[in-house]
Amino acid sequence: MNKTKFQNGYLIRFNLIERIQHIILFVALIMLLLTGLSLSYYDSWFGRFMIDIEGGLESRGNLHYFFAFVLMALGVFHAFYVTFSDKGQSEIAHMKYTKKDFRNMLISFRYNFGMGKATPYYGRYNLSQKFQYWGVIFGSVIMITTGIILLLKVWKIAMLFPKWLWDITNLVHSFEGMMIFLVLFLWHIYDVHLSPGVFPMSRVWLTGKISEEELKKEHPEEYDEINKDKSGEWKIDGNI
Amino acid sequence: MRSIRINLENGKLMGIFKVNILFFIISIFVFTKLNSPELYSQNQNQKCLICHGKPDFKLKNDDGSVKQLFVNDSLLARSPHSKISCYDCHNDIVEITAFGHKKNVNKVQCTRCHYENNPVGAPETEKYLEFQESVHQLELNKGNPNAPNCQSCHGSHDIVKRKSLSSLELKKKITQICAKCHLDIYAVYKNSIHGSELFEKNNADVPSCTDCHGEHTIKKHDDPLSSVYETKIYGTCGECHASEKIFEKYGIKSDKIKTYESSYHGIAVQFGEKTVANCASCHGVHDIRPQDDPASLINPANIVKTCGKCHPDANANYTMGKIHLNPHNEDSGSIYYISGFFKWLTLITIFLLAIHVMLDLFRKLKHKKALTK
Known part of the structure; x- marks a missing residue:
């Protein structure tokens, strides 16, 4: 099934499966963040309030584990998606860092510091989008690995690890969680909510559509590639 | 009466009047003298001391036990109660004959005088109200004959003012008072780090019984209001082990309470969890010993067993690592x-x-x- 690239001036950027993955991801991450931070800040008003509405300390733990499993399941699904589906394969290919990214970074620096008029020539994903994607992948791998080690202790399964390993794991888990929140979450919130041009919210995550105008401005390389071959067809998996 | 009768026999009317007036004056003199509290109480006490002043005055009960009835007058004279009479406390004894007084004498109720706004000027205290909720009062209410009342701890005739003792003397005395009933615990405490510091090194900074358990408020350890209750004990230990004053005096900087509070055990305790480890779970209760003591629960040789109390499959590997980790302290090594x-x-x-x-x-x-x- 082939569809034309632009429908009423819009391009389908993300299909339904991708949008659902995104929703599951941010729901799981926000819930993990809230249930995790409430333990980290147990002695502040925030922690006490959160643990109270989470139904106590034990219930807080169970909620955290539940969303951790949601995240793990999503991770497994996503790995299959980018490995075996056509759309997934093409998306992950676009996520790869290339020499162009380095050039774009320099242009972007020059532009941002007011030293040049040229704007970066971004493809399907710009630098911060790539960074955020790989940041989430990398962060999730660390969080899931350390989380599983900690969970083994909670479930009294593994006594084979020495105590100092638990201590380090515990520390890495809480600091990395904080890092994901402060860097990836806040950065992403700026990019898709607060940044001028998208404020109050970019709607791509809901509709999956991006306008021709926005594509031209934000992803000029992709726009030019589409227009180079006017007769070309854009392949889309699944329904919108 | 006798003098009147004699005078009547003699028939001298004037003499009756004279003698009566003399008698009246003498009576007033004697009465006023007797009414002065000191003399009065002394006189009354002299009467009691006829029997109770003998060191071998004792009562043999039917069950063969012997009750000492001797009252050491010299101790009484030094007590804050030296100026009141026997009757002021033993107010149910009203009649004393040559054969003594009634057999079943009531226990002295200190609250006759020691209450707020009392008219006799006894030290005012609300402490007895705290005692009402204590484990000892609850046992008294149940009719336990061994349960202590005020005088069991404060003493009766030999009572001394608390301020007359130094804090070291007081702490030692308290252990002996509690040991009257809790001898087994005293024996364990004596050999603990706290007990040995107190008795051998005369260190008054260590806790004696009441420092942890409370005085009049003392409750059973499984009472949620007890100062040594599972979720409260870390605060009680922290009175000293998180005290700036103690740190300054001994030149140490201990973060044991703080690090406990931020550990999983500590966090759970703060949310009312009772099944997690508190200070006493690992360090012991009355038998707390320093880590290098082979009998210490946290001695490296015993630590696996100590963790194993709650974590049955704990092994040597499981205990490898520091406890009381403070990420801000360089001693924590890799964590820091x-x-x-x-x-x-x-x-x-x-x-x-x-x-x-x-x-x-x-x-x-x-x-x-x-x-x-």
Whole structure:
């Protein structure tokens, strides 16, 4: 099934499966963040309030584990998606860092510091989008690995690890969680909510559509590639 | 009466009047003298001491037990109660004959005088109200004959003012008072770090019984209001082990309470969890000993067993690592450095992100302005 690239001036950027993955991801991450931070800040008003509405300390733990499993399941699904589906394969290919990214970074620096008029020539994903994607992948791998080690202790399964390993794991888990929140979450919130041009919210995550105008401005390389071959067809998996 | 009768026999009317007036004057003199509290009480006490002043005065009960009835007058004279009479406390004894007084004498009720706004000037205290809720009063209410009342701890005739004892003397005395009933615990405490410091090194900074358990408020350890209740004990230990005063005096900086509070055990305790370890779970209760003592529960040789009380499959591997970790303290080793690394990594990343966002915002706003012009 082939569809034309632009429908009423819009391009389908993300299909339904991708949008659902995104929703599951941010729901799981926000819930993990809230249930995790409430333990980290147990002695502040925030922690006490959160643990109270989470139904106590034990219930807080169970909620955290539940969303951790949601995240793990999503991770497994996503790995299959980018490995075996056509759309997934093409998306992950676009996520790869290339020499162009380095050039774009320099242009972007020059532009941002007011030293040049040229704007970066971004493809399907710009630098911060790539960074955020790989940041989430990398962060999730660390969080899931350390989380599983900690969970083994909670479930009294593994006594084979020495105590100092638990201590380090515990520390890495809480600091990395904080890092994901402060860097990836806040950065992403700026990019898709607060940044001028998208404020109050970019709607791509809901509709999956991006306008021709926005594509031209934000992803000029992709726009030019589409227009180079006017007769070309854009392949889309699944329904919108 | 006798003098009147004699005078009547003699038939001298004037003499009756004279003698009567004399008698009246003498009576007033004697009465006023007797009414002065000191003399009165002394006189009354002299009467009691006829029997109770003999050191071998004792009562043999039917069950063969012997009750000492001797009252050491010299101790009584030194007590704060030296100026009151026997009857003031033993107010149910009203009649004393040559054969003594009634057999079943009531226990003395200290609250006759010691209550707020009492008219006799006894030290006012609300302490007895606290005692009402204590385990000892509850046992008294149940009719336990061994349960202590005021005088069991404070003493009766030999009572001394608390302030007349130094804090060292007081602490030692308290252990002996409690040991009258809790001898087994005294024996254990004596050999603990607290007990040996108190008795062998005369250190008055260590806790004696009441420092942890409370005085009049003392409750059973499984009573949630007890100061040694599972979820409260870390605060009680913290009275000293988190005290700046103690730290200054001994030149130590202990963060044991703080690090406990931020550990999983401590957090759970603060949320009312009772099944997690508190101070006493690992360090012992009355038998707390320093870590290098082979009998210490936290001696490396015993630590697996100690953890194993709650974590049955604990092994040597499980206990490998420091407890009471403080990421801000260099002694914590890897934890300190990893925590420092992450802190700087996060700070630098956030700093770079902030710069990025500000520059991006600035450019985008400028661009927008240029477009609208």
